[in-house]
Structures are given as structure tokens and as C-alpha cells.
Amino acid sequence: MNIEHKIIAATVAAVKELYQQDLPENQVNLQDTRAEFEGQITIVVFPVVRFSKKSPEATATDLGEYLVANIEEVTAFNVVKGFLNLSIADAYWVNLFNTDLLNPSFGVFSPNGKKVMVEYSSPNTNKPLHLGHVRNNLLGYSVAELLKASGYDVVKVNLVNDRGIHICKSMLAWQKWGNGETPESSLMKGDHLVGKYYVIFDKEYKKEIEALKLEGQTEEEAKKNAPLIKEAQKMLQDWEAGVPEVIELWKTMNGWVYDGFAVSYKNLGVDFDKYYYESNTYLLGKGTVDEGLEKGVFFKKPDGSVWIDLTADGLDQKLVLRADGTSVYITQDLGTAQMKYDDFKMDESIYVVGNEQDYHFKVLFLILEKLGKSWATGLHHLSYGMVDLPSGKMKSREGTVVDADDLVAEMIDTAKAKTEALGKVNDFDEEEKERLYYNIGMGALKYFLLKVEPKKRLLFDPAESIDFQGNTGPFIQYTHARIKSLLLKAGYDFAHAGVADAEITATEKEMIMLLAKYPNEIQSAAKTHSPAVLANYLYEVAKMFNKFYHETPPIIKEENEAVKKHRLNLSFVTAEVLKRGMRILGIAVPERM
RNA sequence: GCCUUGGUAGCUCAGUUGGAUAGAGCAACGGUUUUCUAAACCGUGGGUCAGGGGUUCGAAUCCCUUCCAGGGUACCA
Incomplete structure (x- = not known):
């Protein structure tokens, strides 16, 4: 049982014992203690006040005394207004690190037995890809990887609009x-x-x-x-x-x-695992229309056109088949949805499509539900905001687009220029250099696009180059490279490192707490289909490591072997989290840069 | 008109499902390198969380309303 659960259970027990009241578990509100106060875990006691019939301060003090007496790991507490700050023994964090975080399977989820389809990219074949497509592709890819990492069996598909x-x-x-x-x-x-x-x-x-x-x-x-x-x-x-x-x-x-x-x-x-082509699917859906008519879900107007009335659901009447019997967009999508399900029998299906189609997907999913498709509840539209330029919307026909290929080339050039200026990899051969420039340039681009919450629109200014410093891909890549360099110089070998029972500093404690969140971050990012959650977390980790690295005397020269071993282990786990997390974002982290 | 999504520092963005004095990066200014990578670290300044009202111990977060912007709105995809 982890410490959070222990605290929750003990708090419930405390309320029972001290106030003879039954406190529901969900009323125990835990959060990280803010840096300016002593402690690591804080209970917000306001919800408990109803049960204690005492002031927040008195309640907090009662609980604090109880928890210190009854939970071994809770060593001290302090009360600030209605907040009960608990100090957890260093030994707990060291043990957590040694047993959980150092385990090779840390943050690795076993298969959950569910299959999910992610449809993304879905280009038109009449023009090249632009920045808007880039956002779609990176989002779709990353969400697929995220779902894989959290235990799903994932099928990536591309529905090409080729006609x-x-x-x-x-x-x-x-x-x-x-x-x-x-x-x-x-x-x-x-x-x-x-x-x-x-x-x-x-x-x-x-x-x-x-x-x-x-x-x-x-x-x-x-x-x-x-x-x-x-x-x-x-x-x-x-x-x-x-x-x-x-x-x-x-x-x-x-x-x-x-x-x-x-x-x-x-x-x-x-x-992609599979391509679908509209030239093969555009005639689908008419069977579904017949099915809807039979079931009385659709109705026919005098002119022969087929409709569904969604006004009861707050939407409009929607045409599903023209009077001349030809399909409209939604007809195809009804048929394609059925075909995809027949092909893969997936539990969930995610459509990565821009928010201009919000209404379309609302209607599509609702119709499938009304048709009684059991799988309809597993359909999700991952709607993302448009990429805008300072001048407004990108328009292919007017030539105001940021071309995907041009952008990639520019990013690589910029990475090259910046890397050469720093002159740290002059000993690389040409192939290594090319790969590094590519990884850094794409790291900057991908992180830039993925760190923003999908549903928000994204502003891109071609005149202002994408940053390589601060909250950026290269910063995280750099942190990884820095750790790898350290481990190399220290002759570190994870397989033979072993655990270390060492004293830890406040920053090390903070790092352990932060790293311990990795599995939760993966799960919540996967659940919300948001690579941004993961991206922002990885930035926190990198920032924390750099702080640790900077304030810690040279680790390699550390004379206390246990302390040295622990710090190297900590660095190693940090690098692993950064590497695996970035991998999910589709970003490679170099060993040197 | 109606539906929908946004509005947080000069700029780009976070904000843990209602908790403490709203945080980062960039830009600006100042500092840190004989020590494991300075794409780094430390510090300073910068806020009417679009405006107003409400709910409550407590609101950037929930509700109502106004304003601004994007998207959609029945035979385009």
C-alpha cells in the first residue's frame, strides 16, 4: 500500500475514533505540499470540518497528531490555516525509489486486453501537406503511442481522400x-x-x-x-x-x-497499420441507410431524399442520402465506420480530425447510436484547434500555407546552425551529424506542436523561429544527453548498479516524488488523449534534473559510495523517463548533443 | 439568429477535476563556468485570470450574463 492510501485510510479511521463520524474516502483531499512549507503531502481539512465540528486548525491538529502516532512513515506535521502538512520519512522515499522506480518495469503497463483504432492524417491527394496536417499527424501518432504505452492494442489507420x-x-x-x-x-x-x-x-x-x-x-x-x-x-x-x-x-x-x-x-x-481509400469506400453507407429506414430511425421525404430528425437531441434534421440516391459525406462515414468495425472489432475508435468537423462527428456518432450499434459508445472525436498564422487562417489555394516539407527542412537547418555554433560534436562523422540535426530539429518542432492542449488553437509565426531554449524539445533532449554523458564518465552500468540506502537531499526527495508520477501521467494523458499532459510533465522532470545537477557537487567525485550510487541511479531513472516519454511524443533523445 | 470552442504576464503556453500568496518559457535587466555538457542554473521586474453578477469556508476552475475571437449551421468534405 502506498503512502497516499495509508494516509486516506488512517484519516477515515481518525475521524471515526476522534469524532465518531463516517468520513467518506473521497472527502480526504490530498495534494503536494507547496515548496514554501515543511512536508511533502498535505491534507486539505476543510471537508473534514463538517464531521469534526471544530475549527479547521483544531481539526488539522487532531488529525496530525493521530497520523504521526499511527503511521510509521509520518514523522511530523504542521498546520497552516486549514492545511495539514505531513512530513514523510526520508527512508520511505528512498525505499520507494529503490523498489518501484528502479524496477525496469516502472511505468510499463501490461496489456489491458482492449483494442483501439486511431485514424489520423487522412489527407487529400490534391495538394501537399501543410502545418495543419503536421499537427494532425503528430497528434495522431502520439496519441496512438500513448495508448500503446498504457496497455492498449492499437491500430493506426489512414483514410485517404483520393477522389x-x-x-x-x-x-x-x-x-x-x-x-x-x-x-x-x-x-x-x-x-x-x-x-x-x-x-x-x-x-x-x-x-x-x-x-x-x-x-x-x-x-x-x-x-x-x-x-x-x-x-x-x-x-x-x-x-x-x-x-x-x-x-x-x-x-x-x-x-x-x-x-x-x-x-x-x-x-x-x-x-500506419492500414490505409483506407475513399475511392473504395465512397459508395458504402447505402446499406446503412436502408437499415435505418427499416428500423424507422430515418425517414424519406416526398422527393425521395432520406433524413434523420435529431431535433429532440438539440441538433437539426440531417440529410443522409440525396434524392437522386447519391451519397453525402456522412453516408460514406456511416458505411466506413461499419467497415472499420467489421475489420477490427475494436473497443474504441478515435478520429483525429480538426474542430471544424465537431458537428459532423456529433451527428455521426449519434446516428450510429440510434441505429443500435453496440460499438458506437466507443467512438471518439479527437478534435484539435486550427493552426493559425499571425495573418489568420492558412489557405492552400491562396498560397498562405506553411508547407510541411519546407518547415521540416528549415528546422533541420536551424538545428544544424545552432549545434555547429556550440561546437560540441565536432568529432561526429557526417552521418551522426545529420541524424543529430534531424533529431534536434524535429524535436523542437514536435514538442512545439504537442505541448499545446489539442483543443486549443495554435499560433505559429513563420517570422519567429521555434525556440531551442527553455520549455522546448531540445532542452529535454539536452538534459537527457547531459545525463548520458554523466553516466558514461562515471562508468555507470544499470545492470550492476544495485540499490543504495543513502541520505537524500530535499531536491532529491522532490525528484523522487516527481518521477514517481510518471505512470499516472501516462495514464491520464492516454485517458484524455492529450500528449500535452505528458509533454509538460517531461519538461518539469528535465527542469528538476537540471536544478539537481547544478546544485549537487560533482557526483563522480562523491566519496560516500552509497550517496554516489544513489545519485547515479536517480540520474539514470530520470534519463529513462525522459527517453521513454519523449519516444511517446515521437521524439528521439540523443546520447550526445 | 442558433449551436459550439476558446479568452490567464508584452509574446507563447501550464494550472493536478473547487484549495494556500495564479506558475513556466521567450523577450528585458542583473548574476553564475580552474568542478561531471552554460541548448544550463540563480535572481529582478511584469497579472482587473476578458467584464459583471451568483453559488461557498474557498472560484482562473462551477452557474448566469455581456463583450471579443475561431469554427459550424440541413443535399461541400
């Missing part, structure tokens, strides 16, 4: 103005090449609209009547009809895009 009018726009523009250009001939990455034609389409389309407006059409009419859009729509119909030339072009251009994405994904360090 539709927007794809046809790129295709059409290439056909008209491409002159047979290919990634090879242009030396452009395939996704960028296709994106270029998407932009060209938009430009030409806008010209046509302007021309039609000069002829007296309204904006709306012009948008509908422009020859280009009509051609694109025709192309989409041809695609659906399976016209060979269109299919051929589609395959070719999508192939270029996939080659490009593969490079971007590799740079971002993300991967």
Missing part, C-alpha cells in the same frame, strides 16, 4: 497546361507538383468567373457556369463511370502524390 471534385481539378489543370510534366522532368516532389496544378486550376477558374461577371452574371451563377468547373464535374462523372483515360490519369497523379507523402511521413516519423 472527388478537388482531385479532378488538379487532373484537369495538368491535362490542359501540364505539357506532360512529371515529378522527374520537373524535379518536383509529386505532391507538390499536383498541388501546383490545383492552384493553377483555381487561378484559371477565377479568371473565368470574372469574365462571366463582366457579362452580367452574378457571382453564384458565374461559379456554376464557368466552363472549367463544368469540365471538372464531367471528369468526376467519367471517373465514376470508369472511363479508362480518366482512371489512368487519376492513378498516375495519385501515384505521384503517394510518393511525395511517403517522404513527408518518413520525415515526420509517422506510420
Whole structure:
């Protein structure tokens, strides 16, 4: 039984004995003692006052005396207003460290027997990835790793939006103005090449609209009547009809895009267990619509369109099938959800999708629930905020986007420049240097994006480079490297280190307490689908270590063997926590930097 | 209009499910290196937690309301 449980149980017993009252366990409110007071664990006694019928101070004193008398580890207490601060024996913390934290399985969770699917990335194949996609990819990857770490069996999937009018726009523009250009001939990455034609389409389309407006059409009419859009729509119909030339072009251009994405994904360090393609799934869902009609969940309007009425749930009426029998977005998603469940029978499923689709997913999940799908309750939308620039929203068609590949390259360059300026790794060979620059640059980028709570919008200023100091990825990486250097110089070997029964300092005690929280941090980050929780925790750990490192005399020269061994063990565990935690964020920590 | 999410230091963000005097980083200023990596450490200044009201021993946190910003709003995805 850990000390927190002992304190809770003893407090309940104390209230029984002292006041003859039954105190519910959840009324025992524990928190870390603030640094300015003596002690490590604090009981907030206000909730107990109702039972003691005494002042907060008197109640706290009663409890303090009882706990010191009845719990061996509680050595002293002090009362500040309604707060009872308890001092826990150093021996307890040393023992906790030696038995729990030094155990190789510390913070490792055994399988919980549950399977979860994480769908993320889900790009369109008409343009390259930008910073918004980067946030999605890093979030999805990290949440998947987080769930793995907390015991889930995880399936990562990518639902690629590879069809539709927007794809046809790129295709059409290439056909008209491409002159047979290919990634090879242009030396452009395939996704960028296709994106270029998407932009060209938009430009030409806008010209046509302007021309039609000069002829007296309204904006709306012009948008509908422009020859280009009509051609694109025709192309989409041809695609659906399976016209060979269109299919051929589609395959070719999508192939270029996939080659490009593969490079971007590799740079971002993300991967998938399975890809779904909308070209295979866009017709799904009609069976589900029939099912809904049979069950009376959906209804048909006179024109033949199919709807669901969600007004009783505070939402609107929602179209699920057009009058002409064709699908809308939600039709596909209903069908795809069913297919994914049939494929994997997962207990939970997480959709990593921007908050612009909050309403869509609310509706989707509600419909599946109403259809009586037992698995519907396991569906979650991990909604994240948009990445904005100081100028506002990023818009692909207007070219105000931060390109993912460019950004990665810039980050690596910056890492290189900063590392070279410090001159600590001049003995590395080229390959080691490249790897280090990559790890540091990506560490900075990933941490920057992941430390922010997913649901909050994120501001990125291209003019201001991402920091490498303070609350950043490189700071944590540096702390890890620093520890590794120390351990190396000390000739430390965990396998033969053994435990040490040593006196500990106040900072060491704080570190043990902080490190001991690691398993809880993993669980709560996983539960809330928030890598930010973990990121901020790892920063605390790194900061604490640097404080410890700085205020402690050189450990290698420490003459008291037990103290030395303990400090090296403490450093080792810190490095392990940083390494494993960062790994979950998708960030590698170097041995040297 | 309606629904929804945000608003915390000059800037970027935390805030442990309602607890003590609201914390970090960056930027600014000052200090620390003959000692294990200074991408570090220590210190100073900086706050109407958007405004107002309420709930209670106690509110950045819960409720109501106003303002500001983002997103959505029935046949785009």
C-alpha cells in the first residue's frame, strides 16, 4: 500500500475514533505540499470540518497528531490555516525509489486486453501537406503511442481522400497546361507538383468567373457556369463511370502524390497499420441507410431524399442520402465506420480530425447510436484547434500555407546552425551529424506542436523561429544527453548498479516524488488523449534534473559510495523517463548533443 | 439568429477535476563556468485570470450574463 492510501485510510479511521463520524474516502483531499512549507503531502481539512465540528486548525491538529502516532512513515506535521502538512520519512522515499522506480518495469503497463483504432492524417491527394496536417499527424501518432504505452492494442489507420471534385481539378489543370510534366522532368516532389496544378486550376477558374461577371452574371451563377468547373464535374462523372483515360490519369497523379507523402511521413516519423481509400469506400453507407429506414430511425421525404430528425437531441434534421440516391459525406462515414468495425472489432475508435468537423462527428456518432450499434459508445472525436498564422487562417489555394516539407527542412537547418555554433560534436562523422540535426530539429518542432492542449488553437509565426531554449524539445533532449554523458564518465552500468540506502537531499526527495508520477501521467494523458499532459510533465522532470545537477557537487567525485550510487541511479531513472516519454511524443533523445 | 470552442504576464503556453500568496518559457535587466555538457542554473521586474453578477469556508476552475475571437449551421468534405 502506498503512502497516499495509508494516509486516506488512517484519516477515515481518525475521524471515526476522534469524532465518531463516517468520513467518506473521497472527502480526504490530498495534494503536494507547496515548496514554501515543511512536508511533502498535505491534507486539505476543510471537508473534514463538517464531521469534526471544530475549527479547521483544531481539526488539522487532531488529525496530525493521530497520523504521526499511527503511521510509521509520518514523522511530523504542521498546520497552516486549514492545511495539514505531513512530513514523510526520508527512508520511505528512498525505499520507494529503490523498489518501484528502479524496477525496469516502472511505468510499463501490461496489456489491458482492449483494442483501439486511431485514424489520423487522412489527407487529400490534391495538394501537399501543410502545418495543419503536421499537427494532425503528430497528434495522431502520439496519441496512438500513448495508448500503446498504457496497455492498449492499437491500430493506426489512414483514410485517404483520393477522389472527388478537388482531385479532378488538379487532373484537369495538368491535362490542359501540364505539357506532360512529371515529378522527374520537373524535379518536383509529386505532391507538390499536383498541388501546383490545383492552384493553377483555381487561378484559371477565377479568371473565368470574372469574365462571366463582366457579362452580367452574378457571382453564384458565374461559379456554376464557368466552363472549367463544368469540365471538372464531367471528369468526376467519367471517373465514376470508369472511363479508362480518366482512371489512368487519376492513378498516375495519385501515384505521384503517394510518393511525395511517403517522404513527408518518413520525415515526420509517422506510420500506419492500414490505409483506407475513399475511392473504395465512397459508395458504402447505402446499406446503412436502408437499415435505418427499416428500423424507422430515418425517414424519406416526398422527393425521395432520406433524413434523420435529431431535433429532440438539440441538433437539426440531417440529410443522409440525396434524392437522386447519391451519397453525402456522412453516408460514406456511416458505411466506413461499419467497415472499420467489421475489420477490427475494436473497443474504441478515435478520429483525429480538426474542430471544424465537431458537428459532423456529433451527428455521426449519434446516428450510429440510434441505429443500435453496440460499438458506437466507443467512438471518439479527437478534435484539435486550427493552426493559425499571425495573418489568420492558412489557405492552400491562396498560397498562405506553411508547407510541411519546407518547415521540416528549415528546422533541420536551424538545428544544424545552432549545434555547429556550440561546437560540441565536432568529432561526429557526417552521418551522426545529420541524424543529430534531424533529431534536434524535429524535436523542437514536435514538442512545439504537442505541448499545446489539442483543443486549443495554435499560433505559429513563420517570422519567429521555434525556440531551442527553455520549455522546448531540445532542452529535454539536452538534459537527457547531459545525463548520458554523466553516466558514461562515471562508468555507470544499470545492470550492476544495485540499490543504495543513502541520505537524500530535499531536491532529491522532490525528484523522487516527481518521477514517481510518471505512470499516472501516462495514464491520464492516454485517458484524455492529450500528449500535452505528458509533454509538460517531461519538461518539469528535465527542469528538476537540471536544478539537481547544478546544485549537487560533482557526483563522480562523491566519496560516500552509497550517496554516489544513489545519485547515479536517480540520474539514470530520470534519463529513462525522459527517453521513454519523449519516444511517446515521437521524439528521439540523443546520447550526445 | 442558433449551436459550439476558446479568452490567464508584452509574446507563447501550464494550472493536478473547487484549495494556500495564479506558475513556466521567450523577450528585458542583473548574476553564475580552474568542478561531471552554460541548448544550463540563480535572481529582478511584469497579472482587473476578458467584464459583471451568483453559488461557498474557498472560484482562473462551477452557474448566469455581456463583450471579443475561431469554427459550424440541413443535399461541400
